[in-house]
Amino acid sequence: MSVPRFWRELDTRYNLIGSYCKITKTYHYPRRSFNPEAGRESIGSMEDYQFKGTGEIVSSTVVHQAQTGYEMFGPYCIAIIKLDEGPQITTQIVDCDPEIVRPGMKVKSVFRKLGEDSESGILHYGTKFILNEVSNLEEPEENIPDIEV
Amino acid sequence: MNGIVSYGAYVPSHKIETGEIASVWGADGSAWAKNLNVYSKSVPGPDEDVITIAVEATRQAMKRANLNGDLIGAIYTGSESHPYAVKPTSTIVAEAIGATPNLTAADFEFACKAGTAAIQTCLGMVGDKQIDNGIAIGVDTSQGAPGDALEYSASAGGGALVIGTKNVIAKINHTTSYTTDTPDFWRREGQKYPRHGGRFTGKPAFFKHVVSCGMMMMQKAGTEAKDYDYVVTHQPNGKFPIRAAKTLGFTKEQFETGLLTPRIGNTYSGAVFLGLAAILDIAKPGDRILAVAYGSGAGSDAFDITVTDEIAKMDRSETVEELISRMKIVNYATYAKYRGKLNMGASK
Numbered sequence: 001m002s003v004p005r006f007w008r009e010l011d012t013r014y015n016l017i018g019s020y021c022k023i024t025k026t027y028h029y030p031r032r033s034f035n036p037e038a039g040r041e042s043i044g045s046m047e048d049y050q051f052k053g054t055g056e057i058v059s060s061t062v063v064h065q066a067q068t069g070y071e072m073f074g075p076y077c078i079a080i081i082k083l084d085e086g087p088q089i090t091t092q093i094v095d096c097d098p099e100i101v102r103p104g105m106k107v108k109s110v111f112r113k114l115g116e117d118s119e120s121g122i123l124h125y126g127t128k129f130i131l132n133e134v135s136n137l138e139e140p141e142e143n144i145p146d147i148e149v
Numbered sequence: 150m151n152g153i154v155s156y157g158a159y160v161p162s163h164k165i166e167t168g169e170i171a172s173v174w175g176a177d178g179s180a181w182a183k184n185l186n187v188y189s190k191s192v193p194g195p196d197e198d199v200i201t202i203a204v205e206a207t208r209q210a211m212k213r214a215n216l217n218g219d220l221i222g223a224i225y226t227g228s229e230s231h232p233y234a235v236k237p238t239s240t241i242v243a244e245a246i247g248a249t250p251n252l253t254a255a256d257f258e259f260a261c262k263a264g265t266a267a268i269q270t271c272l273g274m275v276g277d278k279q280i281d282n283g284i285a286i287g288v289d290t291s292q293g294a295p296g297d298a299l300e301y302s303a304s305a306g307g308g309a310l311v312i313g314t315k316n317v318i319a320k321i322n323h324t325t326s327y328t329t330d331t332p333d334f335w336r337r338e339g340q341k342y343p344r345h346g347g348r349f350t351g352k353p354a355f356f357k358h359v360v361s362c363g364m365m366m367m368q369k370a371g372t373e374a375k376d377y378d379y380v381v382t383h384q385p386n387g388k389f390p391i392r393a394a395k396t397l398g399f400t401k402e403q404f405e406t407g408l409l410t411p412r413i414g415n416t417y418s419g420a421v422f423l424g425l426a427a428i429l430d431i432a433k434p435g436d437r438i439l440a441v442a443y444g445s446g447a448g449s450d451a452f453d454i455t456v457t458d459e460i461a462k463m464d465r466s467e468t469v470e471e472l473i474s475r476m477k478i479v480n481y482a483t484y485a486k487y488r489g490k491l492n493m494g495a496s497k
Contacts, residue, residue, distance in 0.1 A: 010244055072487065095194065113200070113201055124339075125201065125241060125245075135234070
């Protein structure tokens, strides 16, 4: 990714800056200048909004074949989460056993390194999510089918 | 009144036990743990570094005092493990707390005391009314070479202090420093791991500076050890700070709250910030604190602090103790993977 391309989206990635549509009273992430639901009326009615950074898991999966740059995490959890204000985003869930992540679990945002261009290239930082109160979670169910002996 | 308006802390959520490290090198783990008084050390995740820890600690400080970024006039980050050799950590922190663009920022380096030098700089800026609030950050993710004595203690963590004049939770009554050219520990440009002078890091380095600076501070403040409720010093291992505190006349009750190295390792520039945060987590109005940092090369900064009534109004949840209690143990293989000690070959 080119340096200016990442730099243009710093506040979106660092601080979860999205948009609020004053016409439909809905929240959008990432930032948009136009709300398709409200049509051309929304032009000029979209204002910046900083999301609180809290939400819950909608769906998740465990990635065993890590993509380039994520080898050190493997296996890791990628989830769709619904922010409290409404928008859904795809994100990595960190600092927990990826197998315990379940729909409905509460999450909150953290500031983490997202990647780097190369060993000598620019570092990319932004938002990932962690589970709230991991210590209260139940152990994951063993994924072993019942077999009658 | 100049002093601490708010504070924040961050420790990664993984740790490795001393015995696990020793087992890899065929060493006696319980002997190492006992000799260093370090039983486990924090391990940053693959996506954690000085910048992410600095942002987390600073965001906690901003949240505790309900501060907006536009109230911050300066950010100085002290560390010896900044991710960039050229490009400031502090500008990224500033952007992440919404403090840009009307502020000054810089990164400081003075081994383990760069963060406390940042506190002194903020005190000067605030005292001269150049800014309303400044943020001093001390954070490190330092490493010891595999098998080196430092590997048993070098860990990660840090803290942030908002220094200002309004709603001060802890007044900084006095500060003083003790600085000499003492080559006890260094890392050359481009080198991954630091080198040190072994036993030379003790008496002529850590003890001489910490004890001298602590005594100078009490002389300047007109105090004695018994006048303080808490003391926190730099803690490269779990033994040096105890011996230094006892030499200065302090008791276990005064130094145990701020002594975190036995459980989280040596967080370098973060050590005094985290120890002070652990004290502020439970401090009551009127409590008096002596903080003495140490940085190799070498120097000490001391602070004489009195907690004010404002601290009772602050939401002090998410304490350092809670951060430590959530830490989960990893083995040496995971630690080596997370800390970039694995050679991934030519394809990388």
